[in-house]
Amino acid sequence: MRARTLFDKVWAAHEVRGRSGGGPATLYIDLHLVHEVTSAQAFEGLRLAGRTVRRPDRTLATVDHNVPTSGRDEGIADALSAQQVAALERNCEQFGVPLFSLRSPRQGVVHVIGPELGLTQPGMTVVCGDSHTSTHGAFGALAFGIGTSEVEHVLVTQTLPQRRPKTLRITIDGRPGLGVTAKDLILGTIGQMGVSGGIGHAIEYAGSAVRDLSMEGRMTICNMTIEGGGRAGMVAPDDTTFAYLEGRAAAPERFDEAVAAWRELPSDEGAVFDREIAVDAAALAPQVTWGTNPGMVVPVTGRVPTIDDAADDAEREATRRALEYMGLNGGEAIEDIPVDAVFLGSCTNARIEDLRAAAGVVEGRSVAAGVRAMVVPGSMLVKAQAEEEGLDEVFRNAGLEWRDAGCSMCLAMNDDVLRPGERCASTSNRNFEGRQGRGGRTHLVSPPMAAAAAITGHLVDVRSLDGDLVAGGA
Amino acid sequence: MEPFRRVSGPAAHLDRSDVDTDQIIPKQFLKRIERTGFGEFLFHDWRDEDFYTLHDPEYRGAEILITGHNFGCGSSREHAPWALEDHGFRVIVAPSFADIFHTNCTKIGLLPVVLPEAQVRHLRNHAQDSPGAEVVVDLEELVVVAPDGEVFAFEVERTVRERLLNGWDDISITLNEEELIRRYEATRERHGPSTLGFAS
Ligand code: SF4
Numbered sequence: 018m019r020a021r022t023l024f025d026k027v028w029a030a031h032e033v034r035g036r037s038g039g040g041p042a043t044l045y046i047d048l049h050l051v052h053e054v055t056s057a058q059a060f061e062g063l064r065l066a067g068r069t070v071r072r073p074d075r076t077l078a079t080v081d082h083n084v085p086t087s088g089r090d091e092g093i094a095d096a097l098s099a100q101q102v103a104a105l106e107r108n109c110e111q112f113g114v115p116l117f118s119l120r121s122p123r124q125g126v127v128h129v130i131g132p133e134l135g136l137t138q139p140g141m142t143v144v145c146g147d148s149h150t151s152t153h154g155a156f157g158a159l160a161f162g163i164g165t166s167e168v169e170h171v172l173v174t175q176t177l178p179q180r181r182p183k184t185l186r187i188t189i190d191g192r193p194g195l196g197v198t199a200k201d202l203i204l205g206t207i208g209q210m211g212v213s214g215g216i217g218h219a220i221e222y223a224g225s226a227v228r229d230l231s232m233e234g235r236m237t238i239c240n241m242t243i244e245g246g247g248r249a250g251m252v253a254p255d256d257t258t259f260a261y262l263e264g265r266a267a268a269p270e271r272f273d274e275a276v277a278a279w280r281e282l283p284s285d286e287g288a289v290f291d292r293e294i295a296v297d298a299a300a301l302a303p304q305v306t307w308g309t310n311p312g313m314v315v316p317v318t319g320r321v322p323t324i325d326d327a328a329d330d331a332e333r334e335a336t337r338r339a340l341e342y343m344g345l346n347g348g349e350a351i352e353d354i355p356v357d358a359v360f361l362g363s364c365t366n367a368r369i370e371d372l373r374a375a376a377g378v379v380e381g382r383s384v385a386a387g388v389r390a391m392v393v394p395g396s397m398l399v400k401a402q403a404e405e406e407g408l409d410e411v412f413r414n415a416g417l418e419w420r421d422a423g424c425s426m427c428l429a430m431n432d433d434v435l436r437p438g439e440r441c442a443s444t445s446n447r448n449f450e451g452r453q454g455r456g457g458r459t460h461l462v463s464p465p466m467a468a469a470a471a472i473t474g475h476l477v478d479v480r481s482l483d484g485d486l487v488a489g490g491a
Numbered sequence: 492m493e494p495f496r497r498v499s500g501p502a503a504h505l506d507r508s509d510v511d512t513d514q515i516i517p518k519q520f521l522k523r524i525e526r527t528g529f530g531e532f533l534f535h536d537w538r539d540e541d542f543y544t545l546h547d548p549e550y551r552g553a554e555i556l557i558t559g560h561n562f563g564c565g566s567s568r569e570h571a572p573w574a575l576e577d578h579g580f581r582v583i584v585a586p587s588f589a590d591i592f593h594t595n596c597t598k599i600g601l602l603p604v605v606l607p608e609a610q611v612r613h614l615r616n617h618a619q620d621s622p623g624a625e626v627v628v629d630l631e632e633l634v635v636v637a638p639d640g641e642v643f644a645f646e647v648e649r650t651v652r653e654r655l656l657n658g659w660d661d662i663s664i665t666l667n668e669e670e671l672i673r674r675y676e677a678t679r680e681r682h683g684p685s686t687l688g689f690a691s
Contacts, residue, residue: 033675034668040650043668045675048686055568057524066662077686083522097522104524115690123689136684148567148591164569164595166661174665176672180648182590212509213561216590246564248590267684310509310564331508331559428566430518449513449565451536 020285023253024184024219027159027282031142033176041178047141048153049171051078051114052127053105054430055146059169060108070112071175077136078109079117081126082430086393086420089119098431112172125396125422128152128364132236133398135265139254139279144171149364149446151242155235156262157254157282159219162243182248183217183291186284188224191299196480198374199234200366200444200463202226203241204304204314206296212312215247218292221284222252226298232261233370240365241446244311253283305351305476306448306461308339313448315351317466317478323347342450343458344438351476354460358441359384359471360453361417361464362393363427366444371395371464372403375444376411378468378479384416385474391418391433393425417471429454442470492600494658498581499627503545503553504618505534510558511565512592516574529570530577545578549622554581557615560608563592572596582628584635586611597651598661604628604635610643630656 021029034043049072056078063069070076083098093099102119109116117124123134128149131137137153143160144150146168153160163177171177187210189202207214220242227235235252242250252258259276262268269275302316315322324340324347327333340347345354361367361375372394384390392412394400400422403409409419426433427445435441435457444467445452448459460476469479520532537543544550556575562585563571572595575583583596584604596603606614617624617638624638630652635643647655654661665672 030679030681033671038649040648043665043671045672045680047681048684054521058526058569061524061526068662074685074687077689095522101522101524115686115688117690121690134689136686138684141681146567146569148565162567162591164567164572164591164598166569166595166598170662170665173662174672175676176665176668178650178661178665212564213587213589216561216587243565243591246561246589266689267686269683310511335508428513428518430521447511447513447565449511451517452513455517455519455536 020288022184022284022288022290023157023221023251023282024159027140027142028181030140036181041180043176044142044179045176046144046171047075048131048136048143049076050127050131050143050145051076051168052082052147053080053101054082055165056108056168057101057104059165059172060112062169063112063172068173070114070172073113073115075175076114078105078114079124079127079130080105080119082424082428084119084423085431086423086425086433089421122397125398126364126367126424128240129368129395129399132156133396135262135267138262139258140282144177148243149240151247151250152236152240152364154239154242154249154251155232156258157251157279159249159251161249182219185215185218185220185292185294186290187220187222187294187296189222189226189296189298190224191226191297193226193298193301196303196465197301198463198465199230199237201301201304202298203238204306204311204461205301207241207245207311208304208314209296210245210294212244212310213246215242215245218247219249219251220247222250227252228255231370232257233368236368237365241311244446254279303463303466303479307343307345307351309342309448309450311446311448311461313339317351317476319351321345321347321349321351352478353475355440355475356388356442356470357439358435359388359390359467360426360441360443360445361391361467362425363445364395365446366464367393367395367399369399369402371444372399372408375464375468376408378465378482379415379417379472380411382415382472384471388471388474390416390471391420391426393420394422396422426453428452442467442476492658492660495581495600495602495630495655497627497629497631498554499625500555501550501553501623502555502557502614502618502626503550504615505545505556505558506542506615508559509561509564512563512568512571513565515563515571516568521568521570526573527577529574530579533574533578552579554579555626555628556580556583557611557618558583558585560586562588564589567591569595572599572601576601584611584614597655600655600658602628602630602655604645606635606643606645613637613641
């Protein structure tokens with residue numbers, strides 16, 4: 018038989034109908050995650066057409082984008098946010114969809130809760146009305162974001178018409194240096210391939226640096242696949258994957274049997290990808306974005322590019338505009354850039370390992386004067402775990418705010434917002450104009466780098482502070 | 492959804508690449524639970540910028556938008572195509588689109604047209620230099636006709652074209668495959684996991 022990729026195998030196992038006459042295939046969806054921002058209009062569509070949710074047992078909803086991260090007992094102050102959350106509660110009630118609402122001990126960011134419950138498993142198809150659904154690919158699942166019309170389609174039919182993407186293998190080999198995390202690997206990769214380099218492709222991340230990562234690190238990498246334009250990001254399941262899943266609430270009862278089947282999933286020897294890219298992990302320093310898309314990234318040891326560095330007119334204009342928005346002249350040393358705020362959170366970097374790595378850096382130190390720093394755990398379970406380990410104390414003692422779970426300042430739909438002109442070191446995934454608040458300026462970094470910026474008050478190479486650095490972790 | 496056959500009229504232009512959905516419809520407007528009414532917030536945070544001309548009087552009523560590559564990157568929010576549609580656009584022409592955005596457009600009857608960079612520039616120059624000049628986008632013939640009569644052919648996936656031409660909605664089409672879905676569930680659906688029993 019022809020050698021197949023991981024993607025080929027998962028795709029084939031879910032074809033309800035193969036592609037016919039150049040049209041899309043119909044794919045079966047094993048897990049459909051739902052949140053408040055992209056679902057209301059889909060449920061409304063069901064009501065108008067008199068339709069039902071086909072498989073509530075394969076659907077799970079949570080509130081995350083809009084929710085407050087402090088003072089939850091008083092409910093949601095913002096009337097529109099409250100209305101959107103109430104609409105999801107009503108919809109889940111009416112259609113029988115299980116929901117983690119505001120006061121659930123399992124509430125959290127949609128891409129954190131699936132994996133931590135063990136709901137995301139190798140070989141599955143996972144969709145959600147959210148572009149960072151690619152996160153779940155870390156388990157060897159085919160996971161991708163969809164729009165609201167497609168959310169409605171999956172609610173009704175549990176399937177989705179899909180054009181088959183091309184395949185791209187990104188092989189990240191080499192041993193990352195101390196203080197270089199999964200976030201730096203993916204930022205470095207996007208810097209190399211550009212923000213549209215992955216359009217139309219399902220990406221498999223391979224290579225020794227990926228194999229050596231924890232599940233948290235693999236999720237960080239797959240999470241940002243969409244930032245390179247990729248349709249889905251996947252990592253072949255292995256012993257690291259199985260060890261993570263074993264014992265989780267939704268893990269298969271006959272676990273050994275499941276593992277035996279999952280071992281068949283990795284790409285066969287000699288499987289051919291439509292494209293290949295190689296990245297040298299050993300050559301990467303901690304990364305910092307300087308501009309307004311995640312491809313505008315340099316090593317922390319570097320300088321902000323100038324307009325003259327641009328290769329052509331279009332890039333010159335994009336650079337000019339990004340520098341202007343970011344309040345930079347071009348040519349500054351990255352480490353000379355001061356920050357006003359630090360955000361440790363989001364579905365990219367707010368799992369327990371991320372918080373441990375950040376706590377290791379801030380322990381026994383204090384946040385620089387004038388810097389506002391907050392830690393927003395990815396889920397209430399992560400929060401509880403961190404508190405059990407005493408990480409909340411470490412953060413609080415250092416002067417960081419310790420909050421409840423949600424998307425928070427990743428997209429600033431709740432009250433956690435940058436003011437115009439404020440500059441933030443953020444562990445999230447997007448540095449688009451206005452993403453963290455209108456006029457706010459975002460520098461994407463890893464959790465230890467964000468922690469280091471909080472302590473020193475400027476962007477800084479975390480390797481220059483002594484303390485607990487987690488090599489290759491987080 | 493309304494059938495889409497042919498649009499003719501003036502084109503507006505937005506001369507930027509990698510335009511993300513956070514710009515098309517900033518998040519402060521995502522809290523509505525309706526599908527309509529997003530048009531007035533289209534590109535809200537760019538209203539005062541020099542490069543931004545979509546709301547200038549000479550482009551009022553344009554149903555065709557000419558823009559740069561990787562249009563619609565970032566968030567999967569369908570609010571972005573809703574806002575463009577609600578503003579009055581029916582066609583977006585660009586050298587490339589982000590995947591999810593492209594799909595979202597075709598689901599609501601907004602036509603994304605991919606043309607080579609040089610042809611997009613040709614259309615952009617006309618839109619910029621002679622606002623109001625007529626552009627034709629014909630989905631039956633699969634061509635764009637520039638104001639100077641130049642004709643550019645484009646491609647659309649066959650099933651998507653059929654769906655748009657007829658105004659069919661995807662869900663009804665898939666519901667015709669009910670028998671196949673049932674058979675899949677009976678014979679090939681993976682065992683678990685179930686999402687029930689965790690919520691509290
Ligand atoms: S944390 Fe940020 S990227 Fe992740 S789902 Fe929430 S808003 Fe989206």
